[in-house]
Amino acid sequence: MPEVAVRKRIITVEEVFHEGGPPAAVPLKRGAIVTVIANPFAGRYVAEIAPFMEDLKPLGAAMARALVDALGGDPALVQGYGKGAIVGQAGEIEHGALWHAPGGYAMRAVLGDAKAIVPSTKKVGGPGTRLDVPVTHINASYVRSHFDALEVGVPDGPRADEMALVLVMTTGPRVHDRAGGLAAADIQGRDGLR
Template identity: 45%
Template sequence: MSLKIRKTAVWVEETHLEMGREISPPTRKAVAVAVIENPFAGSYAEDLTPLMDMGAELGGLLGERCVQALGITPEQAESYGKSAMVGENGELEHAAAILHPKLGAPLRKAVEKGAALVPSSKKMGGPGQDLDVPLGHKDAAYVRSHFDGVEVRMSDAPRANEILVAVAVTDSGRPLPRVGGLTHEEAEGKDGLR
């Protein structure tokens, strides 16, 4: 089965001011989404390998689009996340198949390295429903300043037989972080934790 994309979109969110304080440079988050046909909508399938293979394609495609939208080089990416929403004729396991076995490696290549697990979420939903994409530091999970998220929504997706897949990449952490912990500059990225 081949990947059938109905539409894609990319957003960049920039925060310039927070609590009356200037954020310079602004914190930036990019989200790239693809609305794809769910080949298993309406039926049970034991083997979800085709969705896993689609996840691999989408990890690279959406990760690269985020990096391009931010106008950065891959090594300048600081955090990432992934999420999927399955339309009503699908099942939650379809989102898991897209996100987990194969999407991560091409996303890591798009952002260079990526030693930490890619935060993820999955849900069932319909057109216009919000989808949260969790974010975490790409190389060191203990960098608290990068625990974050971004919300996306498409007015016409996912339809009943579709899956909306989102990847987010940032070039910074939250604006005005002050909860302590390991900093981005201190992160070594050797074990995915520190």
């Protein structure tokens, strides 16, 4: 497999102080990192693409560490996560699926072996395409207070022969969450669900 060729990286962090109600005691931070890489399979059908996941592992680890740093540097601050990919128009949706393991396992490792599956989304699109990346709690997917999504995109990417790979993390529940369900304080942490 070819080397991973990175064109650019974007890191964004937002702080949410309130959503129309009282200000939060601690603002919620929501962060995303997007890395635009060359798609080595663009423009043709390649039957065997799975080995490229191994090549993406170092990128996943570097992205996860950079995003934790952007959110304050302490992995213990992170409570929610998600991942995604936007594949340029000369690629196919399956190329974005190659990000599932390298992106997800990298975040779980950096965050101390988080237990919940990392929610994911992907699509094919051109420069400026936006992607809503789902977020759930890092240790229990059924914690409703942490159901969220971050919209990401790259103004000049992905170009037709590129992919934009995404990781997102949050430092807590939605501000003013009150939809009930399993509370983060009640996570049993055995199966990644509850």
